[in-house]
Amino acid sequence: MEFEIYRIQKGDTLESISKKLNISLFELRNFHNKYCDLKDLIGNKLPAHIKEIKYIPVKDWVQQGLEELKQKNSFSLDFNPSLEKITYHATVTFYEGAKENSVSYLFHIEWIKRNLVRITKEEFLINHQEPDLMADRIALKISQTLFPLELSLDNCGKIFSIQNHREIKNRWPSVKNKIRDYFASEVLEKYLQRNEVIIEDETALLQQIKKDAFLYSFFNGIYQTYQLGENTLTNKYFPLIANLLPIEYAVQTQIEDLAEKEKIKLSFAGTVSDTRSYADVEQGNYYPSIEQEENPQPLQGNYNSWYLLDYDHYRIDSFLLECNLAMKEEQKIEVRAFRIQEPPTLIKEEGIIEIVKPADNKRNRSFLAD
Known part of the structure; x- marks a missing residue:
C-alpha cells in the first residue's frame, strides 16, 4: 500500500491536520494506526513523541477502489464521511x-x-x-x-x-x-x-x-461491498405503503466512474420480489398469509435509483429514487435531492475583483402520525 507522510508542525492537532488534508479524523487515525509501529498509535490526541503521520489522499484511495472495480468486478464503498x-x-x-x-x-x-x-x-x-x-x-x-x-x-x-x-x-x-x-x-x-x-x-x-x-432514501445503506455482474442481484426495500413493512425489490447494481466530473454513479434497477401477494398488501398484511389463496396474484412494480457521489469521501452529491406498486390505484413515490453549493462572493476593491470563498462552516453547529 503506497501512502504519504505528513510531517507534524508546531501547533498541529488531529483536527487541524484532518482539515489540512481533507481527511476525516476516523480515516486519519485508522490508516495511520494500521501501518505504524505500536508505540506510534494515535488515540484521541496526538502523542507528544509523534513526528509524522502516514496517510493516503482521498482521491488516491478512491482510484484504488476504481481499479479494483475494473479488475475484480467488485467495488467497496467505504462509509467514511468528512466532518462538515x-x-x-x-x-x-x-x-x-x-x-x-x-x-x-x-x-x-x-x-x-x-x-x-x-x-x-x-x-x-x-x-x-x-x-x-x-x-x-x-x-x-x-x-x-x-x-x-x-x-x-x-x-x-x-x-x-x-x-x-x-x-x-x-x-x-x-x-x-x-x-x-x-x-x-x-x-x-x-x-x-x-x-x-x-x-x-x-x-x-x-x-x-x-x-x-x-x-x-438518503440513509439507504449504500456503503458496502458490491459484487457486480449480469446475474448478480441484491435486495432493496422501500416503505411505499403506509402501515406496512417495506416492499422488497430485486435489483441489478451498476457503478460508473465519471472521471471528468470526479464523480461515481451508483445505480439500482429491478422489480418487485416481495413474497406477499396482491391480496396481502390490500389487506394490510405484514407477512404472506398462512392460508394461501388459490393462484395468488403476485405483486408487480419497479425500483430505480441512482446516487451521484463525490470522489471526496463518497459524499452524496445528488440522487433520485423512484419505485411503484401496481394496485387498483398505482402507488408510486419519487424522491430527489441535490447538494446546494454556496456561490463565491465577489468583492471589488480599488479596481480589483477578488473571489472570496464562503467561510468554512465544517464545525458549525412533519411527519409523525399520518
Whole structure:
C-alpha cells in the first residue's frame, strides 16, 4: 500500500491536520494506526513523541477502489464521511392513481462523528407553495419537535438509533402548547395525543423516522461491498405503503466512474420480489398469509435509483429514487435531492475583483402520525 507522510508542525492537532488534508479524523487515525509501529498509535490526541503521520489522499484511495472495480468486478464503498455541514434541496412526490402531492424543503446534515449526524429542516413547501391548509400547518408545527434530530448510523449508512430522544421529549410540551394557542378542537386533541404516544416511546419514534421517504432514501445503506455482474442481484426495500413493512425489490447494481466530473454513479434497477401477494398488501398484511389463496396474484412494480457521489469521501452529491406498486390505484413515490453549493462572493476593491470563498462552516453547529 503506497501512502504519504505528513510531517507534524508546531501547533498541529488531529483536527487541524484532518482539515489540512481533507481527511476525516476516523480515516486519519485508522490508516495511520494500521501501518505504524505500536508505540506510534494515535488515540484521541496526538502523542507528544509523534513526528509524522502516514496517510493516503482521498482521491488516491478512491482510484484504488476504481481499479479494483475494473479488475475484480467488485467495488467497496467505504462509509467514511468528512466532518462538515451540508445542505440539500429535497423533494418527495407521492402518487396515488391520478393524485399527486409533493413536499420540498432544505435538509441540513452535519456529521458530528463518523456514525453520528445532526439534521435540521426548513423552508417547507407543499405542492410548491407554503402550507395553507390547517392540517398541513399543524403537521409542520409538530415536526418542529424533532429538529435538531441526532441519529446514529451503522457502518453501511443506515439509521440505527436516535441519540437525542430526551431532548425531543423535552421540546414536545412547548410545541404542543403553541399549537393549542393557534388551534383548538376535540379532533386536534386526539391528533396531539396520537403524536405524543409516538414521541414518548423511543422505539415507536425510531420506526416512524425510518418510514420517512427522504431519510430512508438518503440513509439507504449504500456503503458496502458490491459484487457486480449480469446475474448478480441484491435486495432493496422501500416503505411505499403506509402501515406496512417495506416492499422488497430485486435489483441489478451498476457503478460508473465519471472521471471528468470526479464523480461515481451508483445505480439500482429491478422489480418487485416481495413474497406477499396482491391480496396481502390490500389487506394490510405484514407477512404472506398462512392460508394461501388459490393462484395468488403476485405483486408487480419497479425500483430505480441512482446516487451521484463525490470522489471526496463518497459524499452524496445528488440522487433520485423512484419505485411503484401496481394496485387498483398505482402507488408510486419519487424522491430527489441535490447538494446546494454556496456561490463565491465577489468583492471589488480599488479596481480589483477578488473571489472570496464562503467561510468554512465544517464545525458549525412533519411527519409523525399520518
